[in-house]
Amino acid sequence: MADRETGVVILGSTGSIGRQAAEVIARMPGRLRAVALAAGRDGARLLEQVRRLRPEAVALEDPEAGRAWRPALEREGVKVLVGPGAAEELAAWPGATRVLSAITGAAGLRPTLAALRAGRDVALANKESLVAAGALVTRQAAAAGVRIIPVDSEHSALFQCLQGRSPDEVERLVLTASGGPFRGWPAEALHRVTPEQAVRHPNWSMGAKISVDSATLMNKGLEVIEARWLFGLPASRIGVVVHPQSVVHGLVELADGATVAVLAPPDMRQPIQYALCYPERGPRLVERLDLAAVGKLTFEEPDTRTFPCLDLAYRALEAGGTAPAVLNAANEEAVAAFLAGRLSFPGIAETVAAVLAAHRPRPVTGLDDVLEADAWARDQARARVAAGAPGPGLR
Incomplete structure (x- = not known):
């Protein structure tokens, strides 16, 4: 048991993960304490969190929201930071x-x-x-002598499986994917998909962007790139399997032929709690996993012909340098266009593929290289969406 409270800053406190983290912290007084909260523009939800968690400081990145909500927040006795860069502070x-x-x-x-x-x-x-700047982020962590503890349920599962194991014991990592709401659909049916359908994940409660990424399998592709930097293994030793029940979150194949895995209900509070309490474990906050009620666990290969984003991520990881940053930025723009009704669901992959094909990767020597590649990819993606013709790029 921890002998002192862990002070936590939540960056993105009003988003899906941030809200669940706030719940975890509120249920663990004496173990966890929120010292600061940063949000984008949702002042109303931030004010609710301030009243519940009593942090020392908060931030609103959006200047207009900051002006509107600063007086109410300051009346709660917290320091209020406003504008771009507030979250960094x-x-x-x-x-x-x-x-x-x-x-x-x-x-x-x-x-x-x-x-x-x-x-x-x-x-x-x-x-x-880690997708856009994996080398920079991991170098910075090493230089500062601090840890990066994964929160994604899949990476948390792998992280837990790897505790106490030496690198030469590990043969392969396997990330699981639910398959999203359109698993098994024929490719021609995806042209009729609406944003409302795409954000309706069958197992998880998540934000709109990550829900769309799950539906296209891009989320799993980004997780492959993330795993490469978290665990130091090449793409050839990181696999993906579709597991519709979302009970097995990650598997590690060991050198002697054994496979270990983490099983848990599809509830993000468990990996959030683990990351905040690590290296200790906290009390149970989620329902007990009832395998008899689940009934069966099934697995299948991902359909990358119908959902090519996973292959695009492997392609970007293989290209290296600035390619993953381009993949990520083009995808963010394409998903935003889809959610706004300006791009079809298949157009997401087509746009990303076209931007990636047009890019000539360069080495990442500093943050400016990442930001320049990010800006270039966004311009390219927006232009292609505006033209109504994402262009070639898919095999």
Whole structure:
């Protein structure tokens, strides 16, 4: 049992992961304490969290939201930071030893690096930081002597399976995928998919962007890239299997032929709690897994012909350099266009493939290389969406 409270900063506190993290912290007084909360523009939800968690400081990145909500927040006795860069400042807040990085997309990269530079262990829910700048992020963690603890349920499962094992004991990592809401659909039916259908995940409660990524299998592709940096294995030793029940979250194949796995209900509070309490475990906050009620666990190969985003991610990882940053940025723009009704569901993969095919990867020597590739990819994706013809790029 921990003998003192762990001070936590939640970056992205009003998003799906941030809200569940706030619940975990609220249910573990004496073990966990929220010292600071950073949000984008949802001042109403942030105010509710302030009243529940009583942090020392909060941030709203959106200037308009900051102006609107600053008076109410300050009346609660918290320091309020407003505007771009506010989350970065909170990432190094005194009194925190662990930072939960849960800002969606590439916007989470700078705050994640700021937390690592400040010597904070990072509970990483923002996979895009490692996708776009894996070498930079892991180098920064090593230089600061701090840990990156994965929050994604799949990477958390692998992380738990690997505890106490030497690298030469590990042969292969396997990430599981639910298959999303369109598993088994023929390719021609996907042209009729609506945003409302795509965000309706069969097992998990997640934000819109990650739900669409799950439906296209891009989420699993991003997780493959993330796993490469978290665990130091090449893509050839990281596999994916579709597991519709979402009970087995990750498997590690060992050198002697045994396979170990983590099984748990599809509830993000467990991996969030593990990341915030690590290396200890906290009390049970989720329902007990009833395997008899589940009945059966099934597995199948991913359908990358119908859902090519997974292969695109492997392609970007193999190309290396700035290619993963381009993949991520093009995907963010394509998903945003789909959610806004400006792009078809298959158009997401087509747009990403076209932008990736047009890119000539360069080595990543610093953050500027990543940001330049990110901006280029966004411009390319927007232009292709606006033209109504994503173009070639898929095999």
